[in-house]
């Protein structure tokens with residue numbers, strides 16, 4: 001038995017450990033137990049010891065909701081992050097189209113923040129055609145719920161009846177499908193790059209919400225069993241009818257891949273003004289809408305239950321949240337849970353479902369919410385309500401919507417402020433979370449340092465359970481182990 005000991009300054013985990021436990025023993029990718037170094041040495045004579053001076057050792061982190069395919073595409077796309085008007089888009093695309101790329105090659109752009117964008121001035125298609133006519137162009141909104149296309153893109157993706165070039169929600173699907181997606185060795189290499197970035201943030205596990213397209217390509221890799229990340233994949237509605245996926249079942253594992261939930265989209269997003277609200281948006285009659293008829297949603301959920309699939313239901317508006325709660329049970333998740341009334345928090349807690357929330361998205365919303373939402377955004381990002389009601393919380397970046405960074409999520413959840421301290425006292429300060437509550441939400445569900453748990457471990461340069469919130473993002477990863485194999 002090849003036992004190894006890691007000896008740090010201290011251990012932290014979701015459950016409190018005796019203060020003299022400063023070391024962990026593991027073997028064959030599994031934790032054997034924790035204790036004082038001398039005790040573990042005695043118990044496992046001959047075990048190798050690695051000293052992690054100055055480090056705090058705990059479970060490695062998880063990003064509970066992201067989109068690997070879009071992360072891969074975004075890496076090679078035009079970044080419209082700072083763009084606020086149509087002229088800016090034209091300039092950025094014009095510049096990019098002068099680079100390499102043939103006529104059939106897509107030109108994609110990501111990161112257009114519709115909360116700050118001043119408008120197209122003409123139809124998006126007219127603007128994009130003017131910028132680039134020779135190649136298909138797709139511009140994704142920051143929240144990924146809207147895509148703007150030129151004429152060439154419509155032709156390439158077989159889209160008819162979209163004269164203005166604006167697509168939303170499921171109408172974006174033909175564009176997503178038309179964009180080239182890496183597979184085989186290209187996918188393995190791209191994934192290794194993404195994994196390197198995630199490891200540097202302490203992440204070894206991710207929940208991908210992109211549906212079966214990436215699930216199938218990941219399972220087709222001959223390295224599927226030894227990926228540099230633990231990846232839980234998902235199904236989308238259309239995947240339910242794909243016979244290649246008939247054995248997909250929540251919880252089924254193959255190496256580091258695991259089948260996850262059926263991902264449904266109850267509504268849209270705040271940025272695209274199609275989150276489903278109980279009251280109309282300010283200055284408008286519109287309050288968004290549910291993406292499904294109630295009957296269709298109930299039918300989908302029946303099929304999920306029959307196939308032993310758990311649910312992950314996207315719900316952002318307070319009306320969408322209220323509708324979705326009625327369908328959830330233990331093992332299910334609500335994604336975003338962004339705007340809620342207190343009585344609905346209690347109803348969600350009673351279902352036993354988890355809430356996967358995005359504290360770092362406060363950065364995208366805190367300025368605009370009070371001008372957009374009815375009631376000035378009350379019940380926005382209700383993190384403390386959810387935590388105090390006992391709803392299991394999972395933090396997620398929704399990358400590439402926002403960059404991954406578990407400790408940044410903790411800072412946002414705790415301070416509800418930008419790094420410069422805006423707004424003063426934090427945005428809806430009563431919803432600030434405690435440190436341990438927040439840390440539990442960046443560890444994988446069921447994470448533990450007990451015997452039998454996977455040796456997915458992280459050594460950090462500081463004790464993140466006590467460090468001031470504004471120093472969390474400076475903490476360095478000093479070591480990262482995936483099933484006992486060192487990655488960093």
Ligand SMILES: [Zn+2]
Nearest residue numbers: 065066209398
């Ligand atoms: Zn998402």
